[in-house]
Amino acid sequence: MPHEEDFAPDSEGLHEALRRLIEVRSQRGDPHVDPDSVLQLPSALPETGVGGRAALDVLAGPALEQASRLDHPGFLAHMDPPTPWMTWAATAWAAALNQNLLHPDTAPIARQLEGKVIDWLAPAFGMDGGHLVPGSTIANLTALWAARELTGARRVVISTAAHLSIAKAARILGLELVQVPADDQQRLRVDLLPDDLADAVVVLIAGTVATGAMDPLDLGHGAAWVHVDAAWAGPLRLSKHARLLDGIEAADSVAISAHKWLYQPKECGVVLFADAEPVHAALSFGGGYLAAPNIGLLGSHANTALPLAVTLLAWGRAGVAGRNEADMATGDRLADLVSDAADLELWRRPTTGIVNWRPRDVAATAVRSRLQDAWVSVADIAGHSWFRSVPVNPLADPQHVVNAVRRALTQR
Ligand SMILES: *Cc1c(COP(=O)(O)O)cnc(C)c1O
Numbered sequence: 001m002p003h004e005e006d007f008a009p010d011s012e013g014l015h016e017a018l019r020r021l022i023e024v025r026s027q028r029g030d031p032h033v034d035p036d037s038v039l040q041l042p043s044a045l046p047e048t049g050v051g052g053r054a055a056l057d058v059l060a061g062p063a064l065e066q067a068s069r070l071d072h073p074g075f076l077a078h079m080d081p082p083t084p085w086m087t088w089a090a091t092a093w094a095a096a097l098n099q100n101l102l103h104p105d106t107a108p109i110a111r112q113l114e115g116k117v118i119d120w121l122a123p124a125f126g127m128d129g130g131h132l133v134p135g136s137t138i139a140n141l142t143a144l145w146a147a148r149e150l151t152g153a154r155r156v157v158i159s160t161a162a163h164l165s166i167a168k169a170a171r172i173l174g175l176e177l178v179q180v181p182a183d184d185q186q187r188l189r190v191d192l193l194p195d196d197l198a199d200a201v202v203v204l205i206a207g208t209v210a211t212g213a214m215d216p217l218d219l220g221h222g223a224a225w226v227h228v229d230a231a232w233a234g235p236l237r238l239s240k241h242a243r244l245l246d247g248i249e250a251a252d253s254v255a256i257s258a259h260k261w262l263y264q265p266k267e268c269g270v271v272l273f274a275d276a277e278p279v280h281a282a283l284s285f286g287g288g289y290l291a292a293p294n295i296g297l298l299g300s301h302a303n304t305a306l307p308l309a310v311t312l313l314a315w316g317r318a319g320v321a322g323r324n325e326a327d328m329a330t331g332d333r334l335a336d337l338v339s340d341a342a343d344l345e346l347w348r349r350p351t352t353g354i355v356n357w358r359p360r361d362v363a364a365t366a367v368r369s370r371l372q373d374a375w376v377s378v379a380d381i382a383g384h385s386w387f388r389s390v391p392v393n394p395l396a397d398p399q400h401v402v403n404a405v406r407r408a409l410t411q412r
Pocket residue numbers: 079134135136137138163165205207208209229230231232257269
């Protein structure tokens with residue numbers, strides 16, 4: 001058998017793989033997870049292979065049929081959306097052509113596509129450029145790195161509701177982390193900001209990870225650099241809820257996770273800069289073998305611009321906004337159901353869709369572990385556990401989730 005056979009399309013193998021994917025995704029998501037199924041794979045690297053079709057067949061059970069169904073009507077849990085079908089095709093194209101955004105030679109068009117996607121998104125945030133990253137953990141690190149390089153900042157000031165990626169970035173960059181208390185709505189306490197911010201990067205959060213709270217984004221005057229962590233709520237800037245992000249246009253940098261509320265496959269995020277040219281120059285390294293300087297943290301990286309470009313072309317701004325607005329309405333509906341129920345408690349009305357709620361009489365964590373056919377996440381807010389329902393699943397049904405919680409409450 002010639003060894004290069006597997007590098008040409010196996011039309012039948014591909015059709016079968018796609019057929020199985022379509023079959024799984026056409027059924028209502030109700031996976032029966034067998035935790036042992038992966039253990040049934042060989043315990044050591046197999047000496048001889050079984051071939052591509054057989055390997056896909058072996059993995060179809062665990063990887064397709066037993067995957068979490070983020071499109072399930074009962075999935076109102078984490079910041080992980082189901083993805084639109086055209087991103088599946090675009091991701092397969094990207095894997096098959098394997099363009100590397102690092103080199104113009106290996107991505108003559110993909111690099112331009114990345115630039116195009118940035119050009120489409122940046123203006124809504126008052127930014128003039130940026131680049132794609134695998135998510136906001138890397139976007140936040142990149143932005144703080146830029147701030148340190150360009151301003152000599154030595155401290156990062158952030159509220160106690162910050163995502164852990166900020167502490168990580170501060171540690172890596174040798175910046176002191178100053179945590180300002182959050183108020184009872186999880187927003188940064190403006191009155192407790194340090195007076196002198198001349199050596200500080202102020203990080204404001206547009207949608208905190210636990211409750212979706214919005215820091216006031218018009219802060220940070222006098223700071224060396226203002227970064228907005230808009231990992232979660234950034235896309236709302238394109239919607240009728242845009243005003244929630246007023247002030248973001250004054251920031252020096254913005255992080256957005258496209259694999260959250262832009263419904264992208266992982267790993268796709270965006271880091272944007274108000275003045276991208278000096279930032280990219282400061283974050284550039286030109287190895288001798290590189291035809292173009294390597295900008296930012298990543299070396300080789302995938303063409304995640306392709307699924308994002310396909311989605312933005314397919315939907316347009318209005319299509320993205322419509323889906324975010326519908327998800328916001330899902331959050332509101334869940335909040336309504338909870339407020340109307342005597343046995344359930346709502347933490348606060350949602351600001352950016354995320355709903356924190358819990359049964360009145362039973363610990364949230366205990367009920368969550370008994371949930372069947374529905375999923376919520378759990379967040380700690382001021383030392384108390386609450387359900388956290390993130391409405392990023394356009395197929396979610398809040399009533400379904402509430403019913404499942406009720407069933408879990410009755411079977412003690
Ligand atoms: C999700 C999130 C992050 C981290 O983003 P990833 O894309 O998971 O790396 C950072 N900040 C906030 C507020 C988030 O919600």
